[in-house]
Amino acid sequence: MLLLSCSIMKHSSRKVEIIAKASHLFKEKGYSAVTVRDIAQAMGIKAASLYNHIQSKQEILSVLVMDLARTFTDGMNSILVSKGTPLQKIESLIEMHIDITVNQSEALAALNNDWMHMPEDDVVAFVRMREAYEENFRKIIKQGIESGEIKPRHPEVILFSILSTLRTLYLWYQKRGKLDVNVLKRDMVAVLIEGMV
Amino acid sequence: MLLLSCSIMKHSSRKVEIIAKASHLFKEKGYSAVTVRDIAQAMGIKAASLYNHIQSKQEILSVLVMDLARTFTDGMNSILVSKGTPLQKIESLIEMHIDITVNQSEALAALNNDWMHMPEDDVVAFVRMREAYEENFRKIIKQGIESGEIKPRHPEVILFSILSTLRTLYLWYQKRGKLDVNVLKRDMVAVLIEGMV
């Protein structure tokens, strides 16, 4: 799967470096606890120099979060129109989340915890995208229940259980010394779908 | 189940109010983005007046997080020594998490996202407690696998899947208009243990 974090040349290479370093700091302490001086120090330059490349601290956050949100939305859309049973689509969604986790674990932290500190407009757009994403996921689960492929349980509980596992996977993927991606996918799909008994 | 958030009279009633209001704000924006003036305003007093009751902003966080961490540790310990199969213990753990979520959803946010902003000593103690908690959980899962009660899957993946679902439950419990606790427990146990197919 191809995961382009931003369209070509939308940002200068230096800007991309800053965003990368910043996202790493954001993951450790959260957006609000990271100062522009922290980011500058990580880059080996002075705080004021950052402003040759970025417009504001908030802009870094917005680029991080909104780019990743679009990645999720695009992924969901292509899975939606793909052929396959609901269960196979859920499998694809799980694999997509794992791919994104492996490639963008830093940005995932910001998306999960710091989206509310973006400028108002982006917050609105973000929440809309997230709701649409969840609604699509919910529909797939309901289809699976209707077709008898999935046990007739509260769809909300299934949705929540899968999504919260996938959304916090980035926390574990770093701690547990980088498990092999394919092994992780296999085990994760098995546990989430077939359960443990 | 009895959930005492702090031992009797360790804090004055006014202090408890402050901690409650603060935890509500922490949940919305995170510890670092909440100022003592925000907390004061929520209390209807001036910022300086807070310091008649608390020692520092950090102290509020520490009380919140460490009290809740002890609650989890105590709960785990009493389940560990209880009689029952590993699977029954896991069921009890799930129910404990749900009880805590319902009663202390605010503090859970701080415990999940803001523990690293406590004073150094508390961070060390906290991480120790969390590691012990996870290790105990892991052992129960492994026992279940050995006894054949649980499918022979990567225990780490099972542990992670259950824990991340339970740890972020507080986010959904507020959004989805307060589901009935007993229904939630039943469905949650079913989905997490038996899976969806």
Next chain:
DNA sequence: ACACAAAACTAACATTTGTTAGTTTGAAAA
């Protein structure tokens, strides 16, 4: 060698931050 642009720098700014010191208020105890 020179011009130009990118990207660094220094210095400063207006706010915001957590916190302290000292004072006033109001209600209960004496």
Next chain:
DNA sequence: TTTTCAAACTAACAAATGTTAGTTTTGTGT
């Protein structure tokens, strides 16, 4: 009534914050 004390207040602090303005450095193409 007077004393007392918790809990509010005002005023101010030093430090930290995001950001701007103006200047110097650095490297590249002519």
